[in-house]
Amino acid sequence: MRVPPFERYRGFTRAAGCFLLGAVAGAAVLLSISHDHLNALHLTIDKLNTVIEEKNHDITQLTEYKNEHNNVIKTVHVYVENNRLKNSSSSLDLRTELELKKAVKKDFDIFLGRKVYEIGDDSRLARTLLDNKVYTLGIDSKKYQIQVKTMLIVDTSLTVWVTAKMQPVL
Template identity: 35%
Template structure:
């Protein structure tokens, strides 16, 4: 039995190899583009969910105290990065959500109670560590707390908490 010579199939083998390599590269490029768009959509969805949750909480507090002008009705939290590397949007929103939950005890209180002892509320958040935010821990420090009409505005800096080994 005679084996056919492969010299006549070398062009066909090169074309087949090029076709397979092109398919693999095209699949990798498509997957990268798809992953990028999916990541963008997921981040936008997380932002909208956080905004929706905040608006629902604000709406409920307004319904409860719409006729009372001397109580704190709204809490606005602004998170700034304390390190050289900035925080991503999802991390900022999670820290804001946790801070609003911690400060929810202030909602509905009279403004005079807050004005008498603002240092108590600052100590509530001083050097507070939030655990397990995207597999990292963050320490929060209060920069400024302002009370404007019925809105409490809080500016904080968040740094990644790193355990120091003695």
């Protein structure tokens, strides 16, 4: 029996190879697009879970202080200002910012239930203790140093603005 000449099948094998190459490239593009969408979804879920935790915490604090008059701090809000800056070196990713907000909010929860008019001395003490404090966050244990920029009391809410910068690894 004779071996058939492969010159007859050269066009077919070239077309089949191009088809398989296109299928692999298309699958890679589709996988990268779906990975990007999934990552965006996870970031949105993390942000919404943080909002839910904050709201549940606020609800428990408000029910605890509902019999008090309007001169007691009932909620603490923390804002990290680094993402507003256009420097890519000082901006934080969303998950790190959310973890940093939780940690700073936990430290400032000592003001909950305090009278608004008697908070001046305590705020200076807290500002000196928490200013330039280093927080260790994330799976890779990166260290971030915060700096308290502004503390503002409006009605029954304490609002704190901080900036954070990553500590160099020694």
